[in-house]
Amino acid sequence: MQNVFYRFRLIFLFFYLLSAISYQLSADLHADDEPFTYPANQGFTGIMEIPTARVMKENHYRMGASQIHPYRYYYIAFSPLKGIELDGRVTETIGVRQHAGDPYWSGYGNYKDKYFGFKYQFIKEDKIAPAVALSIMDPHGTRVYASQAIVASKQIYPFDFTLGFGNGRFGKAQLPSQGEGFQIELFQSPRSWAKDSQFFGGIQWAISDHYALMVEYNPIQYHKQTSDPAQAKYFQDPVPSQFNYGLRWKPFRFAEVDMSYQRGQEFGINLSMNFDIGQPMIPIYDPPYREKQEDKAAPINKRLTMALHRSGFSSIGILIDRNELWVRAQNDKYYYSTKAIGVITKIINEIAPHHIENIHITLTDNGIAVFELNTTMFDIAEFYRDKLTAGQFLYLARIDTAKGRAPDMPVENKKHFDYMVKPSLQTFLNDPSGFFKYRLGAEALLSWRAWKGGSFVAGPGVYPLNNISTVNEPLLDNVRTDIVDYQKKRFSLPRLLFDQVYKTNNEIYGRFSAGYLEVEYGGLDGEIAKPLKNGRFVLGLSGTLAKKRDPDAVFAFKDDDKSAYYTSFVNARLNVPEYEISFDAKTGRFLGGDLGSRLSVSKFISGVILTAWYSVTDTSGFRDSYNRGYHDKGIALVIPFRLLSGRDSKTTFNYAISPWTRDVAQDINHYNPLFDFIGRNTKIFLDRDKGMMYK
Numbered sequence: 001m002q003n004v005f006y007r008f009r010l011i012f013l014f015f016y017l018l019s020a021i022s023y024q025l026s027a028d029l030h031a032d033d034e035p036f037t038y039p040a041n042q043g044f045t046g047i048m049e050i051p052t053a054r055v056m057k058e059n060h061y062r063m064g065a066s067q068i069h070p071y072r073y074y075y076i077a078f079s080p081l082k083g084i085e086l087d088g089r090v091t092e093t094i095g096v097r098q099h100a101g102d103p104y105w106s107g108y109g110n111y112k113d114k115y116f117g118f119k120y121q122f123i124k125e126d127k128i129a130p131a132v133a134l135s136i137m138d139p140h141g142t143r144v145y146a147s148q149a150i151v152a153s154k155q156i157y158p159f160d161f162t163l164g165f166g167n168g169r170f171g172k173a174q175l176p177s178q179g180e181g182f183q184i185e186l187f188q189s190p191r192s193w194a195k196d197s198q199f200f201g202g203i204q205w206a207i208s209d210h211y212a213l214m215v216e217y218n219p220i221q222y223h224k225q226t227s228d229p230a231q232a233k234y235f236q237d238p239v240p241s242q243f244n245y246g247l248r249w250k251p252f253r254f255a256e257v258d259m260s261y262q263r264g265q266e267f268g269i270n271l272s273m274n275f276d277i278g279q280p281m282i283p284i285y286d287p288p289y290r291e292k293q294e295d296k297a298a299p300i301n302k303r304l305t306m307a308l309h310r311s312g313f314s315s316i317g318i319l320i321d322r323n324e325l326w327v328r329a330q331n332d333k334y335y336y337s338t339k340a341i342g343v344i345t346k347i348i349n350e351i352a353p354h355h356i357e358n359i360h361i362t363l364t365d366n367g368i369a370v371f372e373l374n375t376t377m378f379d380i381a382e383f384y385r386d387k388l389t390a391g392q393f394l395y396l397a398r399i400d401t402a403k404g405r406a407p408d409m410p411v412e413n414k415k416h417f418d419y420m421v422k423p424s425l426q427t428f429l430n431d432p433s434g435f436f437k438y439r440l441g442a443e444a445l446l447s448w449r450a451w452k453g454g455s456f457v458a459g460p461g462v463y464p465l466n467n468i469s470t471v472n473e474p475l476l477d478n479v480r481t482d483i484v485d486y487q488k489k490r491f492s493l494p495r496l497l498f499d500q501v502y503k504t505n506n507e508i509y510g511r512f513s514a515g516y517l518e519v520e521y522g523g524l525d526g527e528i529a530k531p532l533k534n535g536r537f538v539l540g541l542s543g544t545l546a547k548k549r550d551p552d553a554v555f556a557f558k559d560d561d562k563s564a565y566y567t568s569f570v571n572a573r574l575n576v577p578e579y580e581i582s583f584d585a586k587t588g589r590f591l592g593g594d595l596g597s598r599l600s601v602s603k604f605i606s607g608v609i610l611t612a613w614y615s616v617t618d619t620s621g622f623r624d625s626y627n628r629g630y631h632d633k634g635i636a637l638v639i640p641f642r643l644l645s646g647r648d649s650k651t652t653f654n655y656a657i658s659p660w661t662r663d664v665a666q667d668i669n670h671y672n673p674l675f676d677f678i679g680r681n682t683k684i685f686l687d688r689d690k691g692m693m694y695k
Helices: 002-025 190-196 293-297 300-310 337-351 377-384 390-396 674-678 683-688 690-694
Strands: 060-068 071-078 084-097 110-123 131-137 147-156 159-166 179-182 198-206 211-217 243-252 255-262 266-276 313-321 324-331 358-365 368-376 398-400 417-431 434-451 454-466 491-503 509-516 521-532 537-548 565-576 581-589 595-605 608-617 633-640 652-657
Touching: 060 255, 293 300, 300 313, 300 324, 300 337, 324 337, 337 358, 337 368, 337 377, 337 390, 337 690, 358 377, 368 377, 368 390, 368 491, 377 390, 390 683, 390 690, 417 454, 417 652, 509 674, 521 565, 521 674, 537 674, 683 690
Parallel strands: 324 358
Antiparallel strands: 060 071, 060 266, 071 084, 084 110, 110 131, 131 147, 147 159, 159 198, 198 211, 211 243, 243 255, 255 266, 313 324, 358 368, 368 398, 417 434, 434 454, 454 491, 491 509, 509 521, 521 537, 537 565, 565 581, 581 595, 595 608, 608 633, 633 652
8 A cells, every 4th residue: 555655646746747847838738727627437526436626617517427337327416506516326336236136126227326415615726725625425325435525626737636535435444324314424423534534636637628638546445345236246356456547538618528447457438518507508589679660650558568569478558647657567478577677668768758757567477466666767768878787777666576466457468378388207216117217298288367366277298208117016105106106197187276376465475276286186275475574585384185186087086095185384485595595494294194394495597496305204104114214305407498499488397306206295296386476576586687687
């Protein structure tokens, strides 16, 4: 071991001196000024096996796959905040069957392990000090590849040097499984962490913007990792070398190919893509409204109505009273309400008569006032003459989100019917018959808006690509573990319901739904909510009384199921618009009768919403071992179609995934929940979105 460290120190010193010389002598060779944010084999920012102190740029994500026999990795990583990186992956061990010899698992294939990790760069690199980061790998579950490491990286252009110290996977002994618990020895037992840890390190050399070389010292003792399913078959003896070598190639700005020679015996390849979260694939452009010459002869009310309708609004009302202009309109097109306000004020600036002084604009949703903006014609003109910024304009205006009723005036272009069609992907993981099951198709949402706040909704779905099945029997207290009976259908009708939303002048919201609430349950569902402190907090109460639907009959309930399921919750949300983060807590009784809380955190990035949740409930009432002691958890993703279509749109694609399907901490999949209905239409978020008025 002493010879290994001696060799490593010599290599490190050689590259250090070479970098210093090249820094002084080379004026035409340039690498990226940003840190070396390349992916390791497993997807986190690193070299090959080891992490570096580098993290991805904020609001970026990476996805990819790699293979270094006998491991195959499928990974994703992203940075929700500056200096923080989260990563998840599935590790497949090639040639090692899951529960070999058990016919129950015959369709599952190779052993697969799920992993979650994060990195926090708590010291940013400067001219003297290196970047220093804390890397936490696999703190939960089986912890087959768990480790905690302190890592330092220093860039001396065009080289990046890394030195780290970590336990577990990089240490002297493998860490034990934690099941449903979390264990971070670095914090909970620092002495044992230090005793178990070993040094690792490496060097990256950016030859150009497209190529980089890398070498690392990898301390993993594969032959001692006895809980690693690969150990018994592939690592009976120490690997020939603990040094790994590789070449990185970036053929495009967003793509990377890494080729490596590792452990002195294996060639590896790593393919990854890196994107800016929320960056439109096609630039969003909506042509500004241009009034036709023949339309200019119409009355002002008619001209404004035509302009707003052609620009993406419906249920439009225009009222001119002396020097006052009142406008009410439903935003059918624009993802951001401030963008809708920008479109309306631009039309007013171009069409409204000069004698108008005060402007009152009310945005509505199915007849309910979302908010009212009161401004002046002078300020609108100054804004479009670039005399005022969007922030200054909104500061001078008065925004009233507590308004419960829209102005009473004649309304044209009412939108009684609405529809939406979008792709749908649903997945079912970890069944013994196969790790990844899915159904892919399209879902429609058809609604008849009968009166203010009231809608009759139908939501059929068709899934021509569907391989969802299971060899498992539903658990005794099945709440969601029988979901396969519903998802295996190629046609379904998840929603057929009546929904009513109310809003009072003191900004209290109410919602009531009745009918087939979602794919598995039908019944009654209601809630109330109230924003506080300009939307910094949102509090609410909710409850559901439901019965399970018959999976084999679209319009029937199950006869052999218990009479009813019910829930009751206290809901709370904390919005932190400064970081575009929201924290939610749902506390009460879940569908399975378990009492507890579901906690979630969401990050908003240019319309994309990333959510992770974790539940803690009393599972003692369940009669099976799969539910007892389990904590429901998962991640969800919301993607606005505007990022894909090149045009603004309010339509979104939703996807959620859990590592296991359990009956613990389950709730109805609600239609139009109030926290989402309120959304960003609060004062703190309207101020945050002021820049969208220009776009």
